[in-house]
Amino acid sequence: MYLSTLDRNRTAGGPVRAVGGTVLALGAVSLVTDVSAEMVTAILPLYLVVGLQFSPAAYGVIDGLYTGATVLLRLVGGYVGDRVNRHKTVAGLGYGMSAFAKLGLLAAGASGPLIGLMITADRAGKGLRTAPRDALITLATPQDRLGRAFGVHRTMDATGAFLGPIATLAVLALGNGAFGPVFVTSFCVALLAVLILVLFVPAAAGPRPRPAEVSWRAVARLGRGRLLPAACLLGLVTIGDGFVYLVLQRRVELGIGWFPILAVGTSLVYLLLAAPLGRLADRIGRLWVFAGGNALLAAVYLLLYGPLGGLPLVVTVLALYGTFYAATDGVLMALAGSVFPPELRATGMALVQSGQALAYSVSSVLFGLAWQTWGAGAACLAAAVAALLALPLTVFLLTKESRSLSARAHVSS
Numbered sequence: 290m291y292l293s294t295l296d297r298n299r300t301a302g303g304p305v306r307a308v309g310g311t312v313l314a315l316g317a318v319s320l321v322t323d324v325s326a327e328m329v330t331a332i333l334p335l336y337l338v339v340g341l342q343f344s345p346a347a348y349g350v351i352d353g354l355y356t357g358a359t360v361l362l363r364l365v366g367g368y369v370g371d372r373v374n375r376h377k378t379v380a381g382l383g384y385g386m387s388a389f390a391k392l393g394l395l396a397a398g399a400s401g402p403l404i405g406l407m408i409t410a411d412r413a414g415k416g417l418r419t420a421p422r423d424a425l426i427t428l429a430t431p432q433d434r435l436g437r438a439f440g441v442h443r444t445m446d447a448t449g450a451f452l453g454p455i456a457t458l459a460v461l462a463l464g465n466g467a468f469g470p471v472f473v474t475s476f477c478v479a480l481l482a483v484l485i486l487v488l489f490v491p492a493a494a495g496p497r498p499r500p501a502e503v504s505w506r507a508v509a510r511l512g513r514g515r516l517l518p519a520a521c522l523l524g525l526v527t528i529g530d531g532f533v534y535l536v537l538q539r540r541v542e543l544g545i546g547w548f549p550i551l552a553v554g555t556s557l558v559y560l561l562l563a564a565p566l567g568r569l570a571d572r573i574g575r576l577w578v579f580a581g582g583n584a585l586l587a588a589v590y591l592l593l594y595g596p597l598g599g600l601p602l603v604v605t606v607l608a609l610y611g612t613f614y615a616a617t618d619g620v621l622m623a624l625a626g627s628v629f630p631p632e633l634r635a636t637g638m639a640l641v642q643s644g645q646a647l648a649y650s651v652s653s654v655l656f657g658l659a660w661q662t663w664g665a666g667a668a669c670l671a672a673a674v675a676a677l678l679a680l681p682l683t684v685f686l687l688t689k690e691s692r693s694l695s696a697r698a699h700v701s702s
Contacts, residue, residue: 327453367639383418440567558611582616
């Protein structure tokens with residue numbers, strides 16, 4: 290019942306005044322969903338590489354598929370949500386698809402192709418829901434508070450990511466190390482998130498846009514800006530979380546039972562810093578916070594290659610990795626929310642997310658091949674060099690986009 294009163298409290302000076310009820314309700318959905326998702330994600334790399342003896346290259350293909358599967362449905366979800374002005378409905382379909390994919394993982398057993406298929410279904414659901422959900426946030430938030438709104442949302446999202454691996458450890462302990470109970474519990478939690486969405490998230494208000502405003506020609510014009518190539522470039526130099534944790538686990542010879550704690554550490558830093566860095570981005574400029582976060586990613590890769598070891602390496606890598614996510618994930622969507630028009634907000638965000646996901650899937654495959662060919666250390670060094678080379682070009686592209694946006698705003702005023 291509290292969630293249903295949030296919008297009324299917004300004008301009363303309560304704690305929700307800064308972001309509003311829609312953001313907090315969507316944050317609750319994401320929190321519960323991420324508990325479900327991270328229960329599986331926390332054990333998936335270990336399950337595939339250690340349990341099923343997949344090679345690094347094979348894991349790279351599956352990890353790339355894990356993100357690449359979202360590309361098409363991100364665009365579909367964003368475009369359909371804008372076209373019919375039913376962002377909540379489209380997001381709900383995505384959440385439901387991901388929930389039922391958890392049961393599919395249980396049925397897949399040790400079959401690599403079936404696991405890949407279920408991962409594709411899970412990520413397709415994520416792709417379908419992400420852009421409409423983020424569009425709901427931007428449509429309910431003033432432009433000058435987008436960084437804060439996404440920071441609050443990502444904080445709640447990261448809280449779920451923090452709790453998910455802990456829940457996995459508890460279920461594994463109760464289930465004597467069996468993976469089946471993890472998948473069943475994850476499914477039940479995901480259904481709870483769908484229920485919260487249906488009951489407490491309001492639909493976006495506003496008239497249905499004219500067909501000419503949401504046409505494929507209009508979508509094509511969105512891709513002419515500089516935000517899309519900047520996001521793709523950064524996706525191309527970003528390796529998956531699973532690779533970071535696998536390299537770290539091997540560097541410090543961490544026991545298998547402690548592997549999920551690595552994701553917990555990253556999520557803890559993320560949830561502590563996402564809201565403060567979102568407010569900082571609104572204050573000093575989203576571009577600089579975003580660029581600083583990507584510089585930290587290069588530092589993570591260098592640490593995985595360098596001589597530092599033991600607990601200091603674990604703590605430093607997880608702290609920098611969590612800060613990277615806090616400084617980039619929501620901030621990028623805040624940037625997108627200020628660039629794309631309201632009638633194409635979800636589609637524009639989906640375009641950016643899809644380009645980044647497609648580039649990321651290529652990066653995962655390349656890193657897996659580099660690891661298998663050169664070794665983990667050399668692959669991390671190559672990733673660090675690529676990230677450092679990409680950063681200045683990204684800053685240049687986003688600076689030009691920011692100036693173009695300011696010029697358009699000045700003309701319209």
